[in-house]
Amino acid sequence: MTFNPTKHSHCRYNPLKDEWVLVSPQRLQRPWAGLYSACLHSVLSFLCVGRVEDDANDNDEIANDESQKNNPLCPGVTRPSSKEPNPFYEHTFVFENDFPALLAEIPDPSNDEKTAKDDLFQCHAARGVCKVICFHPNSRLTLPRMTLDDIAHVVRTWLDVYNDLASKYQWVQIFENRGDIMGCSNPHPHCQVWATDFLPNEARIKHKTQKDYFLKHNGNVLLLDYIQRELNDFQKERVVIEHEHWLVVVPYWAVWPYETMLLPKRHVLRLSDLTPDEQVGLGKIMKELLIKYDNLFKTSFPYSMGWHGAPTGSMINDDCSHWQLHASYYPPLLRSAKIKKFMVGYEMLAQAQRDITAELAAQTLRDLSGEVHYKEKKNTK
C-alpha cells in the first residue's frame, strides 16, 4: 500500500503562516458522506435523530421520552453504523468515532512522492484515532447539573482513555464542544478524544513557548509563574475561582469574551499525574465554573474546551518539566444567549479583538453563583 493523498489522512504545511492543516479525504469517500454535517461532530450530528429541545421552564430531568430512545449516544440505542446496540451504561461510555478524521494505519509518503521533501509543498501522513466519550446515560444532563459522583466518573474516564492512548500517541487531545452554536447539535453530554502520532499546531507552539521560558528563567515554569503573579501581584482581579488544588482565571491575554483557563496550582505535567485528591477537586471546580457559565446568560452555555499537557507516546521520556497541565474554555457568547462574538474579518485576516476586558469578565463571573444553577432556583425557596 502506498500513500495516497486523496485517500489517506495527512497534514499539509502552510509556509506563509508556519502551521499545519489536517486533511481527512477518507471522510468523503464513504457512501453516506453526503448525509452528515460539516462540523467536527459530523458523526454525532448525523446520528442525532431525537434532538432534545432545551426548555428553560422544564425541570424534569427524567428524560423518559422519545428522544432518549432514538439518540444514538443513549444506552441501548443502535448507532446506524454499528452492528450492536450501545450497552445500557450507567455512568460513561466510550466508543470509536464511526467517521474518524484520522486513520491508524497509513503508509508513509515515499521519498519520490513529489510533495515529500519540499519547502512549499510539505506533507506528512497523519495517524491517529478518534473516540467519543458519553458522560452520562441521560441526554438532558449537562456537566454542571450532574452530581459530583457523576462528574468523578467523567474525570476517571478521561484518565483511563488518556492513559490508554498516551502509551501509543504523541498527543491525546480531549475536547468538548457544547451547543448548536459550536456545531454540536446533539445535546447528549459527551466529549471527543483525538490522538495523533504528531503534535498539532497548538501543542507544538505551547511546547516551544514553555520550553523557551523555562530556559530563559532558570527552570521556572511559565504557567506556575503566571499563577503566582495572578495570585500575588494583581489583587486576584482575573481570578474566578480558587480552591485548594485548582484555579480558574480569565487569562490576561484572553480572546473570547468569557474565556477561562483551569489549572492545578501544583506543578502537574499531565492528566495522568493528578492525585486522587486533585481528581476530586477537579470535579468540584468544574461544576462550580460551569454553573457560573450557565447562570451568566441563563442558558446552557456553549463552549469548546480541551486539555493541554506534556506530550506522550514517543516523547514520553523527553524532558517536559517546562509543561503545566491546563484546560482552556472558549465560549463564544458575549452579551446574551443569542449574541455571540464572531471571529471573522479583522480577526481572521489580522488579529483577534475584544471589547470587554479580561478583568471585567473575571469580575462578572466571580460575582455569579457557582453553587445554585439558575434552573434549580425555583426549587430552593
Add this chain to the structure above:
Amino acid sequence: MTFNPTKHSHCRYNPLKDEWVLVSPQRLQRPWAGLYSACLHSVLSFLCVGRVEDDANDNDEIANDESQKNNPLCPGVTRPSSKEPNPFYEHTFVFENDFPALLAEIPDPSNDEKTAKDDLFQCHAARGVCKVICFHPNSRLTLPRMTLDDIAHVVRTWLDVYNDLASKYQWVQIFENRGDIMGCSNPHPHCQVWATDFLPNEARIKHKTQKDYFLKHNGNVLLLDYIQRELNDFQKERVVIEHEHWLVVVPYWAVWPYETMLLPKRHVLRLSDLTPDEQVGLGKIMKELLIKYDNLFKTSFPYSMGWHGAPTGSMINDDCSHWQLHASYYPPLLRSAKIKKFMVGYEMLAQAQRDITAELAAQTLRDLSGEVHYKEKKNTK
C-alpha cells in the same frame, strides 16, 4: 493623559501562543454600547435598520424601496451617530467607523506601569483608525453583480484609502465580511479598513516567514516560487482562474473548504504598486471568482476576505522585497447555502481540519461558470 488599560485600546501578549490580542475597552464606555451587536461590524449591525431580505427569485435590482431609505450605508441617510446625512454618492463612499476598535491618540504605557516590561503581562498601546467603504449606492448589488466599471471604482477607492493611511500606519488592513453567517447583517456592499501603528499577528508572521524563505533561497520570493510551482509542476490542479496579470488558486494548505488566494503573477509588494492595467485586471478576475462562488451553492456566498502586502508607515523604507501582495478569501460554506464548516473543538484546541481536498475544491470552482451569475440565467435565454 496617562495610559489607562480600561479606557485605551491596547494589545496584550499571549506568552503561551506567542501572539497578541487587540483590546478595545473604549467601545464599552459608550452609552449606546448595550445596543450594538457583538461582531466586528458592530457599527453596521447596529445601524442596519432596513434589512434587505435576499430573494432568489427577485431580479429587480432597482432597490427603490423602504430598506434603501433606512439603511445607514445608503446615500442621503443620516447615520444615528453622525450629524449630517450621507452624501448622495454615485459610486463609493468612505467614512470613519462611528464605534472604532482603535483610537488614533493614546498615551504610551509608562515605564512604571506594572505591565509595561514583563514576560507574562506584556501590553502596548494600539493606535489606529477604522474606516468603512461603501461599494455602491445600491444595497442589493453585491460585487459579483456590479459592472466592471463599478468594481473599478471599488479598486480605485481601495488604493486611495490605502495610500492615505499607508503614509502614517505600519499596517493597513482592508477586509470585507459578507453575509449574516460572518456576523455582517447589513447587506449593503461594503468593506472595512483598519490601520494600525503595529503589525497584527498575521502580518508579523507572514513578514517573518517570507523573509526567512527569501534569505534561505537566495532572494527568491516565497509566493512567486509558489506560483511557478503551481503553474508548472502540478498540471494546474489547484488553479481556479488564470488571467494575464492575476491568478486565483486554492492554496495547497487551504483550511476553509473553498478558500482561495488571489495574487498578481508579477512581483508586487503592495496594492499601491499595481499598474492601471493590473487594476483593471483585478476587477475582472474578482468578478469572475465571485460569480463562481455565488454559483457554487446558488446563494450570495459569504466570506471574509482581505489584502496582505508589505508593511508601510514607519517600515516603508525597510527592505520588503520578500513580500508578495495577495488577497485571501475565507468562505465558511461546505456543502450548501446552509451547511457551514465550524472551526471549533479540535480546530480551536489543536489544529484546523478539512475533509475535501484543496485539489477537489479547485476543480469544483474551475468547472463553474464565472461569467453568468445564477440569478441572471433566466434572462439569458
